[in-house]
Amino acid sequence: MLIKNILILFLVACVGQSAEKLKIGLVLDKGGKEDKSFNSAAYQGATLAEKELGIELKYVEATDVNSIENLHRQFAKKKFDLIIGIGFAQQEAVKKVAAQNPDVKFAIVDGEVSAANVRSLLFEEHQGSFLAGYLAAMKSKTKKVGYIGGMDIPMIRRFATGYSAGVKHFDKSFTIVENYIGITADSWNNPAKAKELALNQYQQGVDVIFVAAGASGSGVFDAAEEKKHLAIGVDSNQNWMKPGFILTSMLKRVDTAVYTTIKDLQNGQFTSGVVRYGLKDKGVDLAMDKHNEKLVSADDIKKLEKIKTDIIAQKITVPDFYLQKKK
């Protein structure tokens, strides 16, 4: 009898606790919370939700690809309300764990999983990259611009195609030098290699480099600072990292996506399926702030706004690597 009572008390306590606060589990990618880029953005969105919506947040970092599934499973086992996977590498894990835990909600950034309890958060990276390319071309004196990608995957290629299209839209005679850091997940965390690639590009006469490589990006910024050239950041607003040398950052508002998903869940509006963030809803954009106001004039911004409205109105079609591939 006593045991039974204790059990009931325990159960009540558990129920009471979960009714109080939503429990959100965040599984970050290998780049880690301090990559000042992609994962940082996700973490910011989640901490904002923690502060404003009063949820309970737990985050973990996947140290290697094989640990991802376990991390999701751990959260699911502990009956978290929503588990958010950050990065394309988590797609398979989310697919599997979500199917086994139909009562737990999942969200995945940069991956597509069709299940009744999964929301896929996708970004129109090519649109933002197009703008970045156009601005890079405006600022280049040598008619040569560069691109450095992290891991050589379709998504990073998508940045590249959008970027080159933007450059070519400004002037067809431009040359674009395209490099990738590597083919493994180490590429997100190899600033030394990124710097070497950037120095090589600058030496070839490139004077603006767009880098989409997570935590490796800092290597490119170091090179830009040393060689007194320009670089363009990615995902988070990275303009502050080296003011005067970072032309702008191609924002990918992972923070907004994460925050909105948590908010929707709290308001009982969580829906599964694909949510796309593009130029239209400022899901991708260029970062303009006090750190780059000397580099980008009001006139330049006006020109960019024109391009932006043209893309939204579909007057300019931005090539999408995902669609090109299927051809």
Added chain:
Amino acid sequence: MSEIDILSLSFILSVLRVSTPLIFAAQAGLLSEKSGVVQIALEGFMLVGAFSAAVFAHYTKSSHLGFLMAFGCGAVFSLLFSLLVVRFKTDAIVAGTGFNFLMAGLIPFLTKFLFNSTGSTPSIPVEQRLSFEVTVFAILVVFAIYAMMTKTRWGYWIQFAGEYPDGLTACGVSVNKVRWVSILLCGGIAALGGASLSLFLSSAYSPLMTGGRGFIALSALILGKWKPVPTLIGCLVFGTFEALQIRLQGVPINGVVIPVQWIQILPYVLTIILLAGFFGRSQAPAYLGKR
């Protein structure tokens, strides 16, 4: 193509930059392996060095001091390795693997504590970053080790510890003492390799930034047949491949662009060919890995 101007100064500088961490690490491995202890913990020592250099450079505002402290920290952590391998006669492969994992885990723990981050340190301003003086120092280290191995009593002791330890004991010299000292130097020098990564090749520590360079250094050591100067050349060969790969990416040769992936596997293919013994018999110390 002007882009693949192999003999240009910028290419040579690029080779020297990417080789620097390898030179330190390979010489460190040489010291340990010459004394008869298999050294696969180079990666771990490099991580210690990269991390401690970035931390001390950040707090003291002096990269030179950070560089020095990396040697100290590497040497201190090597005591743990020696304790396991020399004192308690643990298998060096097992201890080395464990050591690498321990360092990969310990550093995020410390950064959480110091900077509330999960494994990276604040970046070091451009004027404090080290430059080619590190490479010059690395090459000086090679010749210092060469001189020690061939000219000094300690050098002979280390070689005896790896080739014929019983002979050393017969002369009244403690094999364990010799191994403790060579592993101490190994830890310190490998840590300098890590420090050159975080202070020279980039400007902060980021998680697992060594990216397998400790193992590449080990291959360079095999390529150099466990001799200081040939090992230096081995490191430069690997550095050249890496720099070449960086340079060739996306550049058409006779109108054909070689896929990036193909170029990126080149250093690894080379390692396998070398390990398979295509370049003559390998000349490992006779007593390497035996207890």
